[in-house]
Amino acid sequence: MVYDPLGISSRAVDYVRERAESIMGYYCKIERVKPPGFDNATHQVIPGQRTTIYEGRCRVWEVSGGAPVMVAEDEVTMQTTNLSLPWDISPVPERDDEVTITASDADDYMIGKRFVIDSSAKAGELRATRRFLVRGYQKP
Secondary structure (H helix, E strand, O other): OOOOOOOOOHHHHHHHHHHHHHOOOEEEEEEEEEOOEEEOOOOEEEOOEEEEEEEEEEEEOOOOOOEEEEEOOEEEEEEEEEEEEEOOOOOOOOOOOEEEEEEEOOOHHHOOOEEEEEEEEEOOOOOOEEEEEEEEEEOO
């Protein structure tokens, strides 16, 4: 057993993290997106890049009904919720990384939904998972 100044054994931490991962019923892909640029010398657009930083189990917390937002002439629904990922993933997702739900154990409606990470909602020594605040935009 590893010494922990807070009195929590590594065995206990491993147990809660394993239990938390066992209820992650979605699979997601997280991409770090580098936006396109512009080369002033050549007047050419430099394509953006997408790098997959994580593919695996995740949990999307309850997605409540979103608020309608007008984008140009389209109405989209904006939703905010939480996303949990296994504790030991590397690299840790950052603000503006994009999340796509690729599979689900129980809710096929979520497959294909996309979210953008706003912030890390929970982290620290005592957490069972890494939790992020995410926002989603869906066309009706």
